[in-house]
Amino acid sequence: MYYYVKSLQYPINIKHRNPKMAQTIISQYGGPDGELAASLRYLSQRFGMPDQKSKAVLNDIGTEELAHLEMVGTLVHQLTDGASPEELEKAGMGPYYTDHGWGVYPQAAAGFPFTASALAVKGDPIADLTEDLAAEQKARATYEKLIDLCKDDADVVDVLRYLREREVVHFQRFGEALNGVQEKLYQRNKFYMNKNCND
Numbered sequence: 001m002y003y004y005v006k007s008l009q010y011p012i013n014i015k016h017r018n019p020k021m022a023q024t025i026i027s028q029y030g031g032p033d034g035e036l037a038a039s040l041r042y043l044s045q046r047f048g049m050p051d052q053k054s055k056a057v058l059n060d061i062g063t064e065e066l067a068h069l070e071m072v073g074t075l076v077h078q079l080t081d082g083a084s085p086e087e088l089e090k091a092g093m094g095p096y097y098t099d100h101g102w103g104v105y106p107q108a109a110a111g112f113p114f115t116a117s118a119l120a121v122k123g124d125p126i127a128d129l130t131e132d133l134a135a136e137q138k139a140r141a142t143y144e145k146l147i148d149l150c151k152d153d154a155d156v157v158d159v160l161r162y163l164r165e166r167e168v169v170h171f172q173r174f175g176e177a178l179n180g181v182q183e184k185l186y187q188r189n190k191f192y193m194n195k196n197c198n199d
Contacts, residue, residue, distance in 0.1 A: 002063065009067040010162045014078035014155050019091035021150055022079035023109060028146065028163070029072045030106025030114035033138040037118040039065035041135065048123040050184055057177040058132075061170050068163055073104045075159060126185070129178040136171040140164055 028034045042062030049055045080088070080102060088097040095111065106114035120131040143164035150156045 008071055008074060009064070010071060010159060012071060012074045012078060012155075012159050014075065014153070016153060016155075017079060017081065017083055017087075018153065018156075019080050019083045019088050019093050021153065021156060022076045023091060023093050023096070024149055025072065025079065025109075025146060025156075025160075026076050026104070026107060027109035028139070028142060029069065029076060029104060031108035031142075032118040033135065033142050034106075034108075034114075035065050035069035035072055035139075036106050036114055038062070038135060038139065039069060040116070041119045041121065042132065044119065044121045045128040045132070048121070048128060049125050050181060054125065054129070054177045054181050057173055061173060064166070064170075068166065071159065071163065075156065076104050077102075079156070125181045126178070129174055129181060132174045133171060133178065136167045136174060140167040140171070143167060 030036050039062050042058045042065060046055045046058035046062065049058060080093075083091075083102075085094075085097055088094060096105070096107075099105070108114075120128070120135075122128050122131070143160050147157055147160045147164070150160060
């Protein structure tokens with residue numbers, strides 16, 4: 001069960017409209033390494049975990065990624081709020097405006113829409129948690145590139161830095177979960193090996 005708190009996890013107050021910036025930031029909304037993919041990946045992988053602790057980690061982080069999705073959507077919205085169709089066209093968002101108007105649609109910066117093929121759910125706890133470690137590093141790297149591209153807007157960079165820091169924390173938590181799962185599976189295999197040796 002989820003409880004929705006009607007405020008963002010981190011405050012966002014963008015003072016300067018910039019549709020061109022929104023066009024790149026939207027990749028963290030619906031791109032292959034974005035927040036939508038992360039939240040769906042983790043919330044789906046949790047069912048294949050061997051213990052309640054690893055399930056809880058995936059549930060907690062997957063839920064937080066939904067909060068980050070809301071934040072990225074807010075960034076995109078505030079960066080385009082009040083922009084005319086002409087401004088959007090000039091920023092290279094003419095095709096986006098044609099299909100989605102001023103809505104926030106899950107797509108990558110390159111324009112391709114979100115697809116479930118961005119999700120990796122193997123049903124193997126070691127494979128899934130290793131994938132999650134890589135996913136957090138890809139998201140961190142994407143935020144760092146966005147910070148480079150948005151360095152002229154301190155309000156945007158502040159939010160992007162916060163989101164980048166959370167990716168680092170998630171990477172650490174997934175590392176701890178992977179260690180715990182490996183230890184649990186090793187103990188189980190050791191038990192079976194000893195049992196078979198004694199038969």
